[in-house]
Amino acid sequence: MADDWLDQIGIKVERRAIPAGATYVPASAHHRLGIHIGKSVNASCRCDGQRHNRIQSDGDIDIVPAGLDGEWEDDDDCSILRLWLSPTLLHGAAEDLGIDPARITLAPTFQHRDTRIEHIALALESQFDTSSRPGRLVAESLGKALAYQLICSRFQPKDVPAKQRLSLSQRRRLAEFIEGHLEHDLSLAELARVAGISVSHLKTLFRRSFGMPVHQYVIRRRVDRAKALIVSRELPLSEVALKTGFAHQSHMAHMMRRYLGVTPTSLSRAGW
Numbered sequence: 001m002a003d004d005w006l007d008q009i010g011i012k013v014e015r016r017a018i019p020a021g022a023t024y025v026p027a028s029a030h031h032r033l034g035i036h037i038g039k040s041v042n043a044s045c046r047c048d049g050q051r052h053n054r055i056q057s058d059g060d061i062d063i064v065p066a067g068l069d070g071e072w073e074d075d076d077d078c079s080i081l082r083l084w085l086s087p088t089l090l091h092g093a094a095e096d097l098g099i100d101p102a103r104i105t106l107a108p109t110f111q112h113r114d115t116r117i118e119h120i121a122l123a124l125e126s127q128f129d130t131s132s133r134p135g136r137l138v139a140e141s142l143g144k145a146l147a148y149q150l151i152c153s154r155f156q157p158k159d160v161p162a163k164q165r166l167s168l169s170q171r172r173r174l175a176e177f178i179e180g181h182l183e184h185d186l187s188l189a190e191l192a193r194v195a196g197i198s199v200s201h202l203k204t205l206f207r208r209s210f211g212m213p214v215h216q217y218v219i220r221r222r223v224d225r226a227k228a229l230i231v232s233r234e235l236p237l238s239e240v241a242l243k244t245g246f247a248h249q250s251h252m253a254h255m256m257r258r259y260l261g262v263t264p265t266s267l268s269r270a271g272w
Helices: 002-009 087-096 115-128 136-152 168-180 188-195 199-210 214-232 237-243 249-260 264-270
Strands: 011-018 021-025 031-037 041-047 050-056 061-064 070-074 078-085 109-112
Touching: 002 011, 002 136, 011 115, 011 136, 031 115, 050 109, 078 087, 078 115, 078 136, 087 136, 087 199, 115 136, 136 188, 136 199, 136 214, 168 188, 168 199, 168 214, 188 199, 199 214, 214 237, 214 249, 214 264, 237 249, 237 264, 249 264
Parallel strands: none
Antiparallel strands: 011 078, 021 070, 031 061, 031 078, 041 050, 041 070, 061 109
């Protein structure tokens, strides 16, 4: 599943237990981030012809650009939250931010500290660590957020004016498109095309105009549609889940408990 998302939206995450001793990491076509989790260890690394000796502490981030290999050596067992990020996703994020992608070059960076990157990485891990397939909008939003944060730590993007909102026609087009495509795996890029704006502007302006992030709005609309279909008792619950864009029936049940405080089965029995 994680490899599917790496191919589709350019992001992958997994937690790895690293045994004491040397670990060789071959070069990859993707940028890699390694976030140290838990107890500190004495560590050294070799990458891009340089060697770094340090005490690796919780939250330290190593950033290794695509095409570079490396060797890490720790004096004790430790855990690493490792992320892969495609260069295409990073360049697309730069375009969203109004920055020439040609300017976006990553250099090997060690013991970088960035709580936003750490929080995004943990949120991504929680999505991929569930039994349900992560929604494309959620995974894509977090992947974009990670790319934006990497870029914004080095470049100054163009800001969206503080008072700017989506126009009434943009809001109507987006609401109608989402309502008509709830069963599909919606993406930020297609919603941005509907509104006629960039993905980064969509994320900012949608929240300002609708009062919530775009992925949360879509989930709420799916839950409302599912509730109406369940109450009508015209379809089995498994088919309701598919018609409202949920991965499967248990995914729908999880979201309905979260947003409504009830299960699909109890809704059906109560006949709300």
